[in-house]
Amino acid sequence: xxxxSNVTHSYDAEPVVExxxxxxxxxxxVGIIGPSGVGKTTLLRIMALFLEPSEGEVELDGEGAWxxxxxxxxxxxxxxxxxxxxxxxxxxxxxRNVEYGLRVRRSWPERAREQLRSVVRSSPTPPAVEEAxxxxxxxDKLDQEADSLSGGEAQRVSFARALAYEPEFLLLDEPTSxxxxxxxxxxxxxxxxxxxxxxxxxxATHDMHQAERVADRxxxxxxxxxxxxxxxxxIFEDPTDxxxxxxxxxxxxx
Ligand SMILES: Nc1ncnc2c1ncn2[C@@H]1O[C@H](COP(=O)(O)OP(=O)(O)OP(=O)(O)O)[C@@H](O)[C@H]1O
Numbered sequence: 598x599x600x601x602s603n604v605t606h607s608y609d610a611e612p613v614v615e616x617x618x619x620x621x622x623x624x625x626x627v628g629i630i631g632p633s634g635v636g637k638t639t640l641l642r643i644m645a646l647f648l649e650p651s652e653g654e655v656e657l658d659g660e661g662a663w664x665x666x667x668x669x670x671x672x673x674x675x676x677x678x679x680x681x682x683x684x685x686x687x688x689x690x691x692x693r694n695v696e697y698g699l700r701v702r703r704s705w706p707e708r709a710r711e712q713l714r715s716v717v718r719s720s721p722t723p724p725a726v727e728e729a730x731x732x733x734x735x736x737d738k739l740d741q742e743a744d745s746l747s748g749g750e751a752q753r754v755s756f757a758r759a760l761a762y763e764p765e766f767l768l769l770d771e772p773t774s775x776x777x778x779x780x781x782x783x784x785x786x787x788x789x790x791x792x793x794x795x796x797x798x799x800x801a802t803h804d805m806h807q808a809e810r811v812a813d814r815x816x817x818x819x820x821x822x823x824x825x826x827x828x829x830x831x832i833f834e835d836p837t838d839x840x841x842x843x844x845x846x847x848x849x850x851x
Contacts (some may be wrong), residue, residue: 598622599644599677599766599797606639611637612651615821621797623765626788628808628829629801631708631818631844637801640818641768644799646674678764682747682771684751686743691735691754694743695726698761729757734783749780766797773807778781785811805845809833817841819849 600620605612614636621627621644629637642648643655646662655662657673665673686694722739728735733753738746746754752772759767769788773781788811791798802808808815809829816826817838825838836842845847 598656598658599799600654601644601650602654602656603641604640604643604650604655606643606648606650606652612681612821613706614650615642615817617653617818617822619816619823619826621766621799623797624792624795625813626798626800626811628812628815629818630803630805630808630815633803635708635818635820637803637818638770640771641679641799641801644766645677645679645768646670648666654826676765677768678759678762678766678800679768680752680755680770680772682774684755686746686754687750689743690739691730691741691743691746692722692726692739694754695729695758695761696723698729698758699723699725713747723773725761725763726757729761730754732760733757733787747780749776749783752776753780753783753787756784760787760791767791769798769800772800774803775801781807805833817844819844 598620602618604614604617604815606614613652617640619627619629619640629635629640639648643650646655649663657761659677660673662673663672704831727736730739733756735750735753736752737758743751743754756772773784785807788798790802800808800811812829814827815829815832816823817832819840825832825836832841836845840849
């Protein structure tokens with residue numbers, strides 16, 4: 598489980614996020630919704646252990662990520678994958694890009710020799726690469742050059758690369774904000790597939806309807822911290838917090 602307890606973060610004098618608490622278990626999808634600039638990316642970076650919060654605790658299975666030494670923190674970080682808003686693929690084929698996920702897999706270096714053999718030979722394509730591409734519906738694009746993909750396809754390859762990495766937790770930052778409905782649907786199916794594999798998924802999105810479609814639980818980030826975190830149905834149909842209710846109903850406009 599990743600757990601944030603009472604996390605506050607300030608880049609400058611003013612805190613961006615204040616007193617935020619949230620957990621994600623293996624095999625569940627947690628949505629973080631809120632307007633632009635409210636700190637969703639900041640929270641994801643804190644969950645990915647890229648960023649140390651100014652205050653509060655970040656734990657992976659009870660281990661305080663900023664209480665352990667650098668090497669241990671790196672080991673914890675390897676258990677978490679992240680997909681950014683913009684797909685960032687390098688030159689080369691789709692298969693090569695996804696193979697990169699294999700190389701940095703968390704089980705490295707235990708399975709190093711076996712992995713290295715399959716990656717270096719790379720023909721035939723390692724099964725894990727094909728499997729990951731299957732999840733996003735791109736197995737038939739294995740040999741296509743990454744720079745010839747559409748934006749939606751590129752984002753799906755980024756997702757496949759993160760899956761090939763076999764993370765225990767997968768953090769998605771606005772994964773479909775630039776995509777058409779078809780690609781959005783395919784990413785949402787891939788999110789469900791990741792959950793079915795037992796991965797704990799966090800989706801930060803300004804599209805509350807996306808959270809309603811994909812998440813088991815939702816945290817509503819408004820202003821400083823979460824106004825409410827709860828089961829998706831409760832948040833959308835019977836929220837207890839007045840600001841949550843206004844945000845969901847569209848009365849609270851940012
Ligand atoms: N590295 C940084 N240095 C200083 N301020 C930052 C930094 N990163 C983010 N901020 C500020 O923190 C606030 C929250 O940004 P963040 O990107 O976390 O929000 P967000 O909810 O993800 O927004 P969006 O949906 O627009 O990406 C913004 O006011 C932003 O300008």
